[in-house]
Amino acid sequence: MFRKKVLLSTVVSMAFLGGTEFVSAQTNSDKPKEIKENLEEKFANVSPKLMSDNANPLLDFMFTADPTAVEYNGRMYVYATNDHQQYEKVGKDGKNSYEHIRTLVMMSSDDMVNWTYHGLINTAEVAPWTGVSWAPSITSRLEADGKTHFYLYYSNGGGASAMLTSTSPVGPWKDPLGKNIIDHSVPGVDVNNPFDPGVLIDDQGTGWLVFGAGKPKTIYMPDNARIVKLGADMMSLAGKISKIPAPYFNEASDLNFINGTWVYSYCTNWDERTEWPYTNIAKPTGCNISYMTSKTPLDPDSWKYRDNYFKNTGEVNVGPFTNNHTHFLKFKGKYYLAYHAMYLQDYFGTTGGFRNVGIEEMQVDEGNDVNIPMVTATFKGPSQLNPLNPFVLQQAETTGGTSGKVQFEAVGNVGNMVAKGKADKQCLMVRGADFSKKIPSKFEAKVKGKGKIDVYVNNLKGTPLVSLTCDEKEWTTISKKINQKKGKGVENIYFVFNGEGFLFDEWKFIY
Template sequence: MKKTIRIVFMLMCFLSVIKMKAQNPIIKDIFTADPAPIVHKGTLYLYTGHDVATEQDTNYKMADWHVFSTTNMKDWKDHGALLSPSTFSWATGDAYAAQCIERDGKFYWFVSTFHKKDDRSGGGAAIGVAVSDSPIGPFKDAIGKALIINEMTTDMKYAWDDIDPTVFVDDDGQAYMFWGNGSCKWVKIKKNMTELDGEITTFKPKNYIEGPWVYKRKGLYYLVYASAGTKPEMIEYCTAKSITGPWTYQGIIQENVQNSFTTHPGIIDFKGKSYFFYHNGSLPTGGSYRRSICVDYMHYNKDGTIQKIIQTTEGIGKIK
């Protein structure tokens, strides 16, 4: 009997140690998805979706967008739901993937949701932009209408292809937005970050499905995305010497995630290290419609190619 009690006690201690060491998922009190990190004045801000589907639901229910922040990659502050589709008078439906970017002292939050049927659009997925003087708001609709509506892109013959915007400002000051489900689209954005600056270009990288993330590192451009080469999704990527391509396929960097059909990349350098954010369904009662954001280290080879992401429950170390 004493031996049994001792074994149970040791097992409980062991599980307690594992729990203390397990950082991933990094947000545990609500279900979060579609991570989008930025760094501003020594703080990393993480913009996320918010899954509110029940365990019985068989489709996405995403109520709003949240913001979290950290200075050490271990302690996360929840700033709450700072934006929702109801912020936009033209919007309806769910809060799909989004990204916030800073320019000239203002913060532009590009979001994907759905458009009401009205004189401008027959409905379908749309992209809007909110603006604030602070990374934690308050945010308001920057232009009073959608930046992208379904009628602007016709290559995909369904209504939900205009989702998942990622925005990048190049060294010469020119801004670009990439987005799309089924095909990848890109367009130049004017300096005011609220108007298109030219025609929309559509292309399809190998195995591309959705969730693009565009950035530049040491003169090389990266297009990272969720792939449809297998199901569930993986993360694959291309590189280019120009933001407009041509893009060279480089391969898979993240395999399937735990207990979720989808995954979504968010990549950032912060205080000397590179980090890869993603979501899975690993929280208790989690799943494809109840996802949670994780973060692990990201490493590059000397030629700029990305090493395979090692998914862990431990996550990353605390920054002093």
């Protein structure tokens, strides 16, 4: 809602954009008090990315794990287990036993460093017959009705796999079956734990599902990974369930199709590698991600063990040792591996085993045999694919880093979130905004409640570029003039805001 009259005090605003000074109008009578608080120091210890060039973890205000991803309309949509639901239940001194998790997390990006939080898929409401929900896997396909349909599979506890559908990547989601797609009642499901589903649609439009987990009959015996062809409806099985002889298999099945080759990835177990039949391939380390390839995936003898390509994050000192779960896909001409590590435990003051999704660029040789070199987990993460445009409407829930105390709540359309303020100062940052061709003359934001936003560009030093004050009971778009001389650069933007019950929905600069 727009108000005809919004009373704002005139604020002296000065900041540096790409090394160039911005100056706005002022009067001596309403000159602001000198800012004595060191905001960089205040926010330095709340996120591994807010005050650095780090792009991992993707979201730094909540715990997430077990990622999957799908591309749609130029954005990568990532879905994850909501470890934060467990954390909220047991607290920082509790353990992540996964028993309280009944939601999945949604987020997306078009540049791989700024991520838009789309909220949660509440499986307890959508499919109330299910139990805990973990480890989603998603794919999509343009169907006869002219709509792209999204098919999301997930672990219904340790004993089954369920699925949901939507015609939007952010929902609303529906439960089309009202039962598990995979559990022990299905003929051929003879694995200990038929969970951790991985879904794929190949170049012929055929769906495939991999799943399984559990202790094998012997340490090496690879007999708990399974693959099955899906029916045309993606909700039924279209044939016999077959084995994938994955050595030292543990869990986290995933499937890709590259140049006529099925690529199966999985997490190895922790057992000592006492048996190893391959003379030219090194034994995989504990709890890493290994892969196998096949041209005829329903033939167990056709699968070849290739190598391991992602070590446990504890091996490379990105957090402590944890379990391992990955998904890789091609996006804008590059391959990316999504995974989880315990990035945020120190910042949240816990050692309970709470995880966060990160992402890395990876190399994949798409030749006839498909080859995947080693990928290493980092805090640095991928580079920004394209700069953020600050002159088009941007969502407050799109962030490259936060203060760690910011909360979000759903408002309006499905998948839309707004930042929710507290009494203390909080910070949202977006990375790599492009001011190189246009000079901002105004800043505007859609806000509600009582609070204030101070906008800094490049860093949090000095006085803000512009400040907005709000005291509105309804959603209001407030704008503030910036009288600048000149400015160029690609810079980070920091939004420092506070106010009890203050809501921040969207923003943009105007030139």
